[in-house]
Amino acid sequence: MKQYHYHFYILLLALLLLASGGLVVFAWMSAWRWMVLLGCVLLCVIVLAMLWRAASFLPDQVKYFLGCLHSKDTMSRFPTTHDAELQEMYENMNRVMQTYSLYRMELETKRLYYDRILRMMTHELRNSIAPIVSLSEDMLQRSYSAGESREAVEVIHEQCTSIKSLLDNYYELTHLPKPELREVSVKSMLEYVKRLFPEQELSIHCAQGLKLTCDEQQIKQILINLVKNAVEASATSVVITASAPEDSPRITVSDNGPGVPADKQEEIFLPFYTSKSTGSGIGLAISRQMMNMHKGTLTCSSNESGGAVFILQF
Numbered sequence: 001m002k003q004y005h006y007h008f009y010i011l012l013l014a015l016l017l018l019a020s021g022g023l024v025v026f027a028w029m030s031a032w033r034w035m036v037l038l039g040c041v042l043l044c045v046i047v048l049a050m051l052w053r054a055a056s057f058l059p060d061q062v063k064y065f066l067g068c069l070h071s072k073d074t075m076s077r078f079p080t081t082h083d084a085e086l087q088e089m090y091e092n093m094n095r096v097m098q099t100y101s102l103y104r105m106e107l108e109t110k111r112l113y114y115d116r117i118l119r120m121m122t123h124e125l126r127n128s129i130a131p132i133v134s135l136s137e138d139m140l141q142r143s144y145s146a147g148e149s150r151e152a153v154e155v156i157h158e159q160c161t162s163i164k165s166l167l168d169n170y171y172e173l174t175h176l177p178k179p180e181l182r183e184v185s186v187k188s189m190l191e192y193v194k195r196l197f198p199e200q201e202l203s204i205h206c207a208q209g210l211k212l213t214c215d216e217q218q219i220k221q222i223l224i225n226l227v228k229n230a231v232e233a234s235a236t237s238v239v240i241t242a243s244a245p246e247d248s249p250r251i252t253v254s255d256n257g258p259g260v261p262a263d264k265q266e267e268i269f270l271p272f273y274t275s276k277s278t279g280s281g282i283g284l285a286i287s288r289q290m291m292n293m294h295k296g297t298l299t300c301s302s303n304e305s306g307g308a309v310f311i312l313q314f
Contacts, residue, residue: 065078065096065097069097075101076097077097078093078094113270116270117170117173117271120271120272121170124162124163124272125163128159128163128166129159131156131159132156132159132160135155135156170271172282172286173285173286173289176290179214179218179290179294180215181213181214181215182214182215182216183211183212183213184212184213186207186210186212186242186249186251187204187210189216189219189220190204190206190223190240190251192220193240200238201236201238202239202240203237203238203240204239204242206241206242206243207243210242210243210244212314214314215294218293218294221286221287222291222298223251225287226253226287226310227240229283230253235255235307235308236257237255238255239255241254248313248314250311250312251312252309252310252311252312253310253312254303254307254308254310256305257308258306259302259306259307260300260302260308265299265302266300269298270285284298291313295314297313298313299313
């Protein structure tokens with residue numbers, strides 16, 4: 001059906017049906033009346049069958065579309081057609097399926113994301129509360145000296161401080177403010193970040209006149225986090241490059257440090273994941289969340305020299 005203009009096709013079949021009716025009238029005046037009449041009847045049946053098929057075409061397409069959504073088959077796509085109205089309908093259906101697919105992926109990602117947070121928090125809280133419970137039970141069962149009581153209170157205070165820090169990090173992760181978008185100069189942002197690391201070999205390269213519509217403070221925070229991570233990973237050189245290939249702005253932060261193993265390049269963005277002895281493990285998680293709020297992405301890969309490469313794609 002896609003090779004035809006749908007409305008023209010329907011009109012042509014209607015004209016053929018009218019012509020068939022005219023031939024039936026003409027057949028009664030023909031010497032070969034019964035043969036012509038039989039041919040006209042066959043032609044009418046064929047045209048009616050084609051009209052029925054054409055009339056069923058749109059309901060079948062809608063039924064197929066709804067079936068794909070019901071079965072969660074979001075990979076199917078409707079083809080292109082020469083008919084303008086059909087093409088518009090197909091494009092809208094494809095757009096709905098793509099949006100539905102992205103929505104499902106986003107929900108699944110969030111489910112896994114918060115499931116990871118819940119498991120990590122449960123693990124950390126259990127580890128922090130266990131000494132408090134054990135110590136308080138022991139204090140209730142026997143008398144402590146003044147020195148022992150002070151040591152016990154110090155332990156309890158230390159564990160409570162750890163729990164508070166964990167909850168504060170979780171609050172920060174889940175209560176990020178909405179980006180306040182405005183047009184900013186990318187070069188000025190990069191120069192600001194460079195001034196914060198005067199002792200670090202930090203090079204910046206920016207396309208002439210490049211501007212971004214973003215929350216300047218949030219993007220600065222992301223860049224500072226990435227440079228700080230590179231410095232803490234013993235990188236001696238960091239390069240920040242901003243460009244806009246095919247009008248698609250991106251900022252790349254690369255270093256010459258030990259890099260990130262391929263099997264860890266997604267895991268490092270999970271909340272509370274850290275390979276350092278100190279640190280909350282939410283810096284990269286917050287950075288990616290900020291990029292998601294900008295309708296962009298933050299990804300990690302390795303460069304040729306083995307260091308890490310982080311790409312902010314807007």
